[in-house]
Each structure stands twice: as structure tokens, then as C-alpha cells.
Amino acid sequence: MSSGGRRTAAGTGLAAQRLLWAAATLGCFWGSAEAQLTGVLDDCLCDIESIDEFNNFKIYPKIQKLQERDYFRYYKVNLKRPCPFWADDGHCSIRDCHVEPCPESKVPVGIKAGSANKALPAAAQRILYSKIANHTKEFEDCEQASKLGAINSTLSNQSKEAFIDWARYDDSQDHFCELDDERSPDAQYVDLLLNPERYTGYKGPSAWRVWNSIYEENCFKPRSVYRPLNPLAPSKGEDDGESFYTWLEGLCLEKRVFYKLISGLHASINLHLCANYLLEETWGRPRWDHNVKEFTRRFAPTETKSEGPRRLKNLYFLYLVELRALSKVASYFERSIVDLYTGNAQEDMETKSLLLEIFRDTKSFPMHFDEKSMFAGDKKEAKSLKEEFRLHFKNISRIMDCVGCDKCRLWGKLQTEGLGTALKILFSEKEIKNLPENSPSKGFQLTRQEIVALLNAFGRLSTSIRELQNFRVLLQQTS
Helix, strand or coil: CCHHHHHHHHHHHHHHHHHHHHHHHHHHHHHHHHHHCCCECCCCCCEHHHHHHHHHHHHHHHHHHHHCCHHHHEEEEECCCCCCCCCCCCCCCCHHHCCCECCHHHCCHHHHHHCCCCCCCHHHHHHHHHHHHCCCCCCCCHHHHCCHHHHCCCCCHHHHHHHHHHHHHHHHCCCCCCCCCCCCCCEEEEECCCCCCCCCCCCCHHHHHHHHHHHHHHCCCCCCCCCCCCCCCCCCCCCCCHHHHHHHHCCCHHHHHHHHHHHHHHHHHHHHHHHCEEEEEECCEEEEECCHHHHHHHHCHHHHCCHHHHHHHHHHHHHHHHHHHHHHHHHHHHCCCCCCCCCCHHHHHHHHHHHHHHHHHHHHCCCCCCHHHCCCCCHHHHHHHHHHHHHHHHHHHHHHHHCCCHHHHHHHHHHHHHHHHHHHHHCCHHHHHCCCCCCCCCCCCCCHHHHHHHHHHHHHHHHHHHHHHHHHHHHHHHC
């Protein structure tokens, strides 16, 4: 055999050894992770296996279809708001960080008509639509025409007063998120289906700074306690994170829940990036798919000092919290006065029917998170803690404007707003129970942006749970 042939054979043998080693490593990872990612979750009475079955077979297929509907695919967002906490370190120049805004002509006219109106009831939205459709120019003044004044000649004084009170309440109520001003000239519609969440290459100090600010300054944590695997924290020697979890378990339920929600959101985002990863690009055609190696690096017990499975458990916990919010807000959408209006009557009817079907499924789940265990006890202390909880989360929503990658910023803002909307729902139980059937509510309402964010954020969590199953299969195939 020639020396070249011997080198080729040796190289092939070495490559085979590496493949066998990788397969063994992945097999060990899955066996270890599966042993840790099972059973009942902390701070609730639900097990992971029940969530997997419920989501993957009942919720996931339907929420995917819902996200494809016009009402839920167009999201208005301001990606140009400056970071309020530190000097802008420049936006990502990587091609895949770019977000392609949707031309106004592509956005359903019913969505544009109602964009500034605090989710007006169906009748009011149709009036706005007909008013705008009669304009000779192509809806250039749609924002101005959609103000309440545009329907003054058609609605009764009583209805107008109700709408005005409704809008006034919405402007003054306590939000868990810093909402974008949809009337800002910098706010643009984005087609979420054409701008999917995936790995863009945005990483390093800029990304670490965002997450570090979220965890270190907003999760009720003293600076003397270091979060495991934090790349910006000083080395702690042999400390494997147990001191952090000892501290966490000593917190009150509300603060533990807060940390788990943020950790679960972080884990979910990481899962999306691993499942939609740029594996190769040939002749300008990228191939996005599951990256098992990246998934292992982020979640394997051996690679993360057992931190990975803990983070994935927090993903399941976050899923339960948002699932509970959907089950509680169902009655808001079951009223005939609420319409998911785009201007296409058939589409709107089918969209609402699908949404109500999803709500029925969420209400059928037998092991919901019990939010009543939070902010209980002394009323004054509970009120103070709830406000602190709200302000901390609101601050996190503002940090999303510091993300340097536009696509990451888009999905970070949407998922944060979705979780904030879920929290708003969970702590508005009395207001939701007292909703009038055929008139606007002064006590509780949702804007279209909140509705779109809520369902898309839950859709992202549902996808994460489903992708975990996909990675299970891939890992077992390589072991």
C-alpha cells in the first residue's frame, strides 16, 4: 500500500474513532439527562411526562396552525428604540441578524385599522375598516383615521364614552412590560413567518451583557451569589453551583418563580437556536436544521455541571405558567363582542374558532399551576412584593432594547411581552370574572399586540417542548 493510501486509511480510522467517541458521548448524555429530566416539577404538582404528551399530541399541532393565521403572523414592533441602560455597542452586521419589515400594502387592512385602538370590539373595528376603505388614497392616513373620532358619526354617545373610558383605563393600568408605542414612526409590521427565530451567529460579550443584566440585576439576587456557568462571573473554584441553589431554595415562592420563569425563557430560546441552526451554506442556499452538538454543549449534564437539565425543567415550569394564563383568559375571548379582526370575514371566523378550540384544550389540562399560592398572606406585604415583581419584570422588557441583533431583539421582545401578558392575566382574576358579555370592560382588556405576543410566545414554548422530543430521537439514533 502506498504512503498516501496508508495516510488515507489512517485518517479514515481516526475519523471513525471520533464518530464512535461522539456517539458514545451523546448516548451517555441522553441517558444522564433523561434520568434528571423526569418526574414532578418543583413548586407545582405536574410531571414532565404529562406535559410532553399533552403538548406534543394536543396543543402543538393546533398552535402551529394558529400562528400561520394573518391575525397572529403580523406583529408591530419598534426595533430602533435605544438601549436605556448603556451606550449602544452597535447592531449586529451579520446577514442573518437582519429583520425584513412587512410593506404596509401586505398587512391586512383590518389589522392596520385597529392598530391604535386598544383592541376595539368587533363592531367598532368593522366601522373603522369601512371608513378607511372608502379613502381614495392607499390608507396613508390609516393611523390618524383610526382614532376614535373616525367613528363618532356612527356610534352612540354611550358607546363612545365606554370606548373612551376603556382606552383611558388601558393607558393607566399596570403593565408587566414596557410596551412599544405603535404610533411611533419607527414601529413597523413584521411578518413573523418570514422572520423565524433561529441561530444568527450573535454571541459573545454583547449577548452575555444582556443576560447578565437580566439575571444579576433583576432576579432578586445579591451580587455575592454567583449564577452557575455565568461567563462574566469570577471563578468560584470547585463550586458547582450548589451555593446558588441553596440560596434560591431559601427564597420566598414568588422570587423563586420569577427566577424560574426567566431561566425557562432563556432555555427555550437556546433550544430554538439549536433546532434551527445554520449547518452549511452552498451556492448561497443555507441549510437550517438541528445541531445535536450545540444542543449537547448547552444542555448536557456533563458539559454544564448538571445545570442543563435544571434549565430544561424551568422551561417546563414556564410552559405551565403560560398554559394556566391561557386557560384563565379563555372567557375573555369566548364573548361575542371580541373579534380577531383582519377584514376577511371567513378567515376571522376560522381563526377565532381555532383559538377557542385551543382554549378548550388548555382548560382540560388537569394539573395546572396554582397562581393563588403567590402573593398570599399579609395583604400589605403581598401588595408590595407584587409591585416589586412587576417592576423587575418590566425592567427586563426594557433590556430587550439592548439586544444588538435585530432578529434576536424581535423575538426577545415578543416572548417577553407574551410572558408579561400571561402574568397580567394571572393576576387579574377578579377583573376577568366580571367581564360584561356585550360591552367593553373597564376592568380588563388586551390590545392586539398583547394577544399576538401571548399566543406566539406560548407557541414558542410549545415548539421547545416538541423540539426536545426531536432531540431525544436524534440522540438515541447516534448512541
